[in-house]
Amino acid sequence: MARSTKRQLTGRPSAVVVGSGPNGLTAAVTLAKAGWSVLVIEAADQIGGGLRSAELFESGTVHDVCAAVHPLGRLSPAWSELTDWGLQWVTPEVSFAHVFDDGDALSIERSWEQTLDNLGDDATSWRRVLGPLGRDPARLIAEVLQPLRVPDHPGAWLSFGPRALCSTDLLTRTFADSRTRAVFAAVAAHGMRPTGSLASAAPGLLLAAAASGAGWPVARGGSQAIANALARQLVALGGQIETGWQVTTFAKLPASTAILFDTSPTALATILGDRLPARYRRRLGKYRYGPGVCKIDYLLAEPIPWNSPDLARTATFHLAPSYAAIAATEADVAAGRHPTRPWLLGGEPTRVDPTRAATGRQVAWAYCHVPHGSDVDMGDVMTAEIERCAPGFGDVVLASRVTTAADYSRYNPNLVGGDIGCGASDFRQLLARPVASPNPYATPVDGVYLCSSATPPGGGAHGMSGYNAARAVLRKF
Template sequence: MDYDDAVVGAGPNGLTAAAVLARAGRRVLVVDAAPTIGGGARTDSAFGAGTRRDVCSAVHPTGFVSPAFADLDLTAHGLRWLLPEYSLVHGYGPEHVLGLARDRGARDAELGREARAWERTVGWAGHAPGLVADVLNAPALPRRPVAAARFAAAAGLPTAALVRGAFRTPPVRTLFAAVAAHSARPLSAAGSAAPGLLLAALAGSGWPVARGGSQAITEALASVVRAHGGTIETDCPISGFEQLSRGARLFFDTSPRVLRAVMGERLPAWYRRRLDGFAYGPGTCKVDFLLSEPIPWRDARYAATATFHLARDVRQVVVTEAEVADGRIPVRPWVLGGEPTRIDPSRAPAGAHLAWAYCHVPAGCTEDMSAAITAEIERCAPGFRDVIVGQIVTTAAEQERYNANNIGGDIGCGATSLTQLMRRPVVSAVPQATPVPGVYLCSAATAPGGGVHGMSGYRAALHALAADRP
């Protein structure tokens, strides 16, 4: 077909860009090398008919509040969010649990004497919803500059320093540290507090799942594209510029490496150097579990959340991330996980249940961490091993083979260092725009970074449409 815009990569950002462009009347073609669309937001039936396993991303606090998804009205295209009562439950041991509830009163009751400190640190005096929108729209000028300035000052801190200064009790320090460590950065690193502040602030709006799996987000975006005449093709790898229509605008929902390989010397030398110097983060090893019954937690709060963290104390989180940063496999990793069938029973047939969990590992690691991950869940939920029917392990090396954007198993498509929080991949009002007119990098390698929210693709598309206006 003849087309005005070509989008390389059918992940959430690529599909968001395509949806915005198609809605504006552009003839859009989306191509993806994989046999299915979705990138990091895919769901499969690897455990058998009737099961819905999220292959990578599973819980979507940024997607739920995404200005891009709201503008595209994905609910009109079949997306349904399921909001658990607790955004997060942190397990310290079998009998010791702390929940981060959506409801302010319930959250304050859980946090006790730390409630005021928590709200002061991450609640931003009622500005959280708007502030999060500003963060997701970065680096555009914020609509709430005072709140944004306060956020930026705290975001630049090391997590270790922030928790020491903000909270008095070890459990709350551990709770926040684990939220911040989603970014897979050493807690001593400047800027490591930023992801924690964003995700903790979103606890009030909720950490939801998509009904039927993360693929539901993908399918809703694809529905918008097709409703406005766009075309999506799979099993279509792009290895060179010659495969793309001359004169069409190009949008790359890919790693900087793919953009560099496809465009070659059509990119200026200084920009090629910047792409070559783009840093990637550590990898993850993920285990998906098929269970005969739900995980046998001893606390009922686990039944009211889609996300759990497991770490005895803040030291376990600190040591894990320090070991990974040093290129060492963690001895006793802290664990992130979830039980989607607690919140969405439609994902498995009667009598079956699904769970997932992962830990951080060095980039490119081939180590199977399932024994360590299972041991950590068993520690907090004695009897867990007895309910495991089957499991699928995805090592960091396999993460990259599954999705070429996950360099070394980095599911965020780029390290979240302080430098790359400000320069992702360049310092620009529109970092998605490359020096070549009409060519955009719209993946999570550009601000605002990782997460299934579509904002990089959204901003790239809006910038391109604005360039059409006289």
């Protein structure tokens, strides 16, 4: 998006949003829809934050830099209108496939009945655990992606809450087949927590419920398309976007009724400085960031030569030989150790979205969990893991690029230490982030709000932290 001339806001009420990630843009749109004059300020030359896409190797071949698959984004109440602004979801038949060491795969499909058929003897247990959640996943997501409050739909909460408090170790005891346990553990481990920790099953329940319903879609043309749709909606509502504007001090921001920061708590404290009461700064200083990720992007001459045909029908794969391997990886990372054999989360978006690559080219990616702030290159290890399950993979790789956790932290200040969730998702911070407060978005500075993933409901590309923060602003003003 072209940069415009910087100017002060003249309307009232007005808002400045610092940061154009999914939450910053969503907050801006929410306020603009309510009639506010809104200016979004972005330090980088490209909007989108974690939604950015880029031509990493060749012109015309698009790679998602961070967020790539959007099961919660598709169901997010904050993004329900984006298809009217040019966004197109591409939803594969297979939401994701879990690949084991022998190259065999177990798939969770959009079809509930087909998923149960794939699970064999565990179909009854899967239905008992996830069936109540899958009846109306959109309502469930709308309820869960809110700050703590009296629920609008208590039934949705009751079907989720007790199970969500379980550890992954406890919840998966209901499954007889070790492969089913591994499938659920990998989904739950999107939250990057040890499998024995309280409420570690919660991400798995949400994401698995979405899998056999709305599915796990990608955005046609790349995740940048989501940011671009939000920007089009904002500009049509009269909002402005300024790129290349680095905010270092609060005093240099335009005067406005409200200022919302789509930043980490660390950046918020730095920018506001002594304007924040000392006690609140100390509380922000105790905010915990989670493990990082190391990601590898591939340019391929052909699709990955998997053994299972199910991998040709999905954009997302998990690769882990067993439940024990996933548990060991998460335990190692939590203890600050690099896993010897990490489990991988990856994808091949060009399987379902050929618009991302030129003829004769394919796009793939994978990442693994690593300790916070790690500068270790895990690229060769991840490539070897894919080769183990897809012999001949190395022969189709034309180019690759590794982004370490430390690289992510430098690329996007919100990804502190390579933490793509902008904060650990432990039990305490699931309930209270960035601090315990009846209004977690408001700061002690009048008119100043935090709207990043460091606020409820936390990490993920769904815009709900920004949406909730903007609604908190509207309730006050």
